[in-house]
Amino acid sequence: MHEPVMVAEVLEHLAPARGGIFVDCTVGAGGHARAILEAGATRLIGLDRDSDALKHAASALEPFAPRVELVHADYRRLGEVLDARGVASVDGLLADLGVSSMQLDAPGRGFSFRRDEPLDMRMDRTSGPSAAEAIREADERTLADVIYEFGEERYARRIARAIADARGGIQTTGELAELVRRAVPRRGPARIDPATRTFQAIRIWVNRELEGLDAFLAEAARRLAPGGRMVVITFHSLEDRIVKHTLRALSAAADPGVTIRTKRPVVPREAEIAQNPRARSAKLRAAERHA
Numbered sequence: 001m002h003e004p005v006m007v008a009e010v011l012e013h014l015a016p017a018r019g020g021i022f023v024d025c026t027v028g029a030g031g032h033a034r035a036i037l038e039a040g041a042t043r044l045i046g047l048d049r050d051s052d053a054l055k056h057a058a059s060a061l062e063p064f065a066p067r068v069e070l071v072h073a074d075y076r077r078l079g080e081v082l083d084a085r086g087v088a089s090v091d092g093l094l095a096d097l098g099v100s101s102m103q104l105d106a107p108g109r110g111f112s113f114r115r116d117e118p119l120d121m122r123m124d125r126t127s128g129p130s131a132a133e134a135i136r137e138a139d140e141r142t143l144a145d146v147i148y149e150f151g152e153e154r155y156a157r158r159i160a161r162a163i164a165d166a167r168g169g170i171q172t173t174g175e176l177a178e179l180v181r182r183a184v185p186r187r188g189p190a191r192i193d194p195a196t197r198t199f200q201a202i203r204i205w206v207n208r209e210l211e212g213l214d215a216f217l218a219e220a221a222r223r224l225a226p227g228g229r230m231v232v233i234t235f236h237s238l239e240d241r242i243v244k245h246t247l248r249a250l251s252a253a254a255d256p257g258v259t260i261r262t263k264r265p266v267v268p269r270e271a272e273i274a275q276n277p278r279a280r281s282a283k284l285r286a287a288e289r290h291a
Contacts (some may be wrong), residue, residue, distance in 0.1 A: 003101065004031030005233060005279040009266050010094060013231050013286035016041040020091030020225070023082075025070065025075035025216075028053050028100045032058035034131055037064045041092070047081060049074045049124040052101065074124070076212045079219050089225040091269060095216070098235035099123070101278055111203060113195050118172030121203045131206045132171055140164040150210070152203030158183045173199075185231045200236065210238060216247045226287035231259070231286045240265065240283050247287050261286040 004010075010032055016022055017040040024033040027046030027072065037044055038286075042066060048054050061068045073081050075095055082090070103123065104111050110120035110131060121131035140160050148156035163170065164181040170176050177195040184194040204210060220230050232247075234240040236272050250258040265283035273280045 003276045003279075004028075004096070005276065005282045006266065006268055006272070006284055007035050008034065009284055010231050011035060011039050013261055013284070014092040014094060014229050016092060018091060018227075018272060019025050020228075021045070021087060022092040023047070023078070023090050023094070025093065025095040025220075026097065027057045027080060028069065028096065029102050029103045030057035032094055032096060033057065033068070034060055034064070036092070036094070037061070037067060042067065044068050044082070044087070045090075046070045047073045047075055047078070050103065051124070051126065052106070053100070056102065059072075078216060078218045078223065082223060083136070088223075089228065091225055091228045092222055093220050093224065093228070093230040094233075095220070095231070095271075096233045097188060097209070097213075097239050104278075110173055111199075112192065113173045113177035113199060116172050119171060119173050119176055123207050128206070131202050132247075134206050135163060135170060135176075135202070142184045146205045147198050149199035149201070150204040151199075152196040152237075153201065155184050172250070176202075204238070210242060212241045213239065214246045217243065218250060220288065221250050221258050224256070224258075226289060229286060229288045233282055233284050235281050235283075238287075243285050247285060251287070257290050259290050260286055 014036065014193050016036045019040055019042045020039040021043045024044060024046045027048045027151055033044055033046050046057055046068065051072055054072055057070055062135050071081055085099045099111055103109055107115065108117055110118050119130065119132040122128055144156045144160035147153045147159055153159065159180050162179050166179060180195040224230060234243055234244050247260050251260050262285050265285055268279040268282055
């Protein structure tokens with residue numbers, strides 16, 4: 001089961017004991033949402049584009065059912081979701097970005113190369129092409145750009161060429177991982193599996209994880225009530241860079257009047273990393289609306 005990261009830090013910056021309406025924009029299995037409700041939030045709206053995750057969240061949040069509404073929606077549709085419910089502003093907002101442990105570990109999702117299974121990778125399996133389909137339809141240059149930009153992979157061109165040469169046969173995670181391993185030169189023991197960066201890149205590309213993130217953050221800031229707070233958790237440098245620069249731009253603007261609460265990103269404590277190694281790359285940034 002997915003373990004929510006930095007729960008204590010999330011509660012410290014969101015301060016749900018104040019009560020009010022809170023939004024968990026990536027509710028997942030409901031771990032953070034449950035903590036926010038237990039700490040005093042009056043009402044919680046939970047969004048997720050993964051319908052499987054919403055089922056887990058509904059189970060986890062069942063004791064709070066009268067105060068919870070779960071919505072199958074991408075977090076970038078925040079404004080639309082709130083407008084449909086007549087909610088003009090909220091008191092707190094959380095976005096825990098990236099793929100969850102639940103998604104990584106669930107069989108048949110195709111996020112991980114730990115198992116050989118269909119190469120899907122979609123967070124929302126009701127829309128868009130799977131990773132296998134996207135790879136098959138893309139040209140070599142596009143694949144190289146994706147792997148270099150989203151995976152920061154120095155051997156992106158070699159990998160893209162190998163994928164292009166074998167694209168008709170890449171249907172599973174195991175096939176893709178093995179192809180990447182053969183394409184990447186070996187120079188002593190690898191610290192991480194050579195396929196790691198390529199899998200990250202294709203996942204980000206298929207799910208459009210960076211697309212519209214800055215616009216979402218701006219909308220989230222506008223939706224905060226005076227004194228309302230937002231917390232964003234990222235798991236790789238590309239996301240964190242966008243969050244950092246967007247929050248800085250919002251704090252420099254007169255409207256909506258945002259103050260950054262975290263001069264530096266908050267990272268998990270050593271004890272949490274020891275218990276949950278996947279938390280090690282997490283970074284938390286927070287902001288508050290003052291006007």
